[in-house]
Amino acid sequence: MDLRPFEPFLGALGDSRLARWRGVLADGIRTRLDTRRHGDLPHWESALAALPSPPRGQLCLAEDCVGIAGPVALPEPVLEDLVKQLMALHPWRKGPFCVHGLRIDAEWRSDLKWRRLKDAITPLAGRLVLDVGCGNGYYAWRMLGQGARLVIGVDPSLLCVAQWLAIDHFLGRDAMAVLPLGIEDLMALADAHLDDPGVFDTVFSMGVLAHRRAPLDHLRDLRRLLRPGGELVLETLVLAHQTDQVLVPTGRYAAMRNVWSIPTVGVLVGWLRGCGLTEVRVVDVSPTTPDEQRATPWMRFQSLVDQLDPLEPQRTREGYPAPVRAILIAYRPD
Numbered sequence: 001m002d003l004r005p006f007e008p009f010l011g012a013l014g015d016s017r018l019a020r021w022r023g024v025l026a027d028g029i030r031t032r033l034d035t036r037r038h039g040d041l042p043h044w045e046s047a048l049a050a051l052p053s054p055p056r057g058q059l060c061l062a063e064d065c066v067g068i069a070g071p072v073a074l075p076e077p078v079l080e081d082l083v084k085q086l087m088a089l090h091p092w093r094k095g096p097f098c099v100h101g102l103r104i105d106a107e108w109r110s111d112l113k114w115r116r117l118k119d120a121i122t123p124l125a126g127r128l129v130l131d132v133g134c135g136n137g138y139y140a141w142r143m144l145g146q147g148a149r150l151v152i153g154v155d156p157s158l159l160c161v162a163q164w165l166a167i168d169h170f171l172g173r174d175a176m177a178v179l180p181l182g183i184e185d186l187m188a189l190a191d192a193h194l195d196d197p198g199v200f201d202t203v204f205s206m207g208v209l210a211h212r213r214a215p216l217d218h219l220r221d222l223r224r225l226l227r228p229g230g231e232l233v234l235e236t237l238v239l240a241h242q243t244d245q246v247l248v249p250t251g252r253y254a255a256m257r258n259v260w261s262i263p264t265v266g267v268l269v270g271w272l273r274g275c276g277l278t279e280v281r282v283v284d285v286s287p288t289t290p291d292e293q294r295a296t297p298w299m300r301f302q303s304l305v306d307q308l309d310p311l312e313p314q315r316t317r318e319g320y321p322a323p324v325r326a327i328l329i330a331y332r333p334d
């Protein structure tokens, strides 16, 4: 993979407030693609190259599905080939996507989280949006569908980038991309090349905070990326108690090796305020259920149900409280 698939998007940055990011991001992507080679990348690249190429489709956002519809139905053999190439990008964690009638039933019903937050956020029409840890871009398509001017998704996983490229292959939209960068890459690039990275109208960080070893640094970074008055949408694992506690799992949490901290909602609100964010509000607290996160033919590994105690499903197999996630909104002061 080289810079070419990202060039239309980088070009689109040129006539926006993000113009100064254009060269910076191009350098970052080049470096990451060099150093983050992945053994499966050639396999994913062959699948992308072999995707059928019907005429460009339209982005169709149904309640439960990010869809692509074209002017003509794809013939059966072409659909079979489509399944084969998209399956080569297994596991699909985030979705569902509907590609010319083919439903990619991903591990997560990501539509459910979107439903919880979409009416609580400032409408995205015309806004410059950053989605940190965006996965394969499922939500970034939704953000574009709400009329965002540009959406930068960043995620260090090359499989996520490959899945975005597969979906974008059928849409060819320049105003959104999943770039192979971690938040730390973005901050290092900003520190080295930009006076002030605070340009985004809305910054999303969903499903990332618990995986950061230094959660307060993450919140400070998110604040720095917002323009004054900009909105942060934060989603993360929380403890459902009323106390001021932070769970720091010893070993795994729900089979995940990289969960470092799970605060109560009260602590999380305090962290946001302590990092200089204001008007903090909690818009949702929901347990994650096996209806929302489950194994499917598009994600054949173990999933949430395997990570919960079979006799006491309100606990993980390690004995911790089962996953509950909260969505909070906050602002960088003007």
Ligand SMILES: Nc1ncnc2c1ncn2[C@@H]1O[C@H](C[S@+](CC[C@H]([NH3+])C(=O)[O-])CC(=O)[O-])[C@@H](O)[C@H]1O
Pocket (backbone or CB within 6 Å): 094, 110, 132, 133, 134, 135, 136, 154, 155, 156, 157, 160, 181, 182, 183, 184, 205, 206, 207, 208, 211
């Ligand atoms: N350093 C990093 N910087 C940025 N992203 C990272 C980093 N390390 C890992 N990630 C990425 O953060 C994402 C976390 S998933 C949330 C996806 C989406 N937001 C969702 O809300 O469904 C967790 C979940 O499923 O809850 C993965 O795609 C990682 O590759």
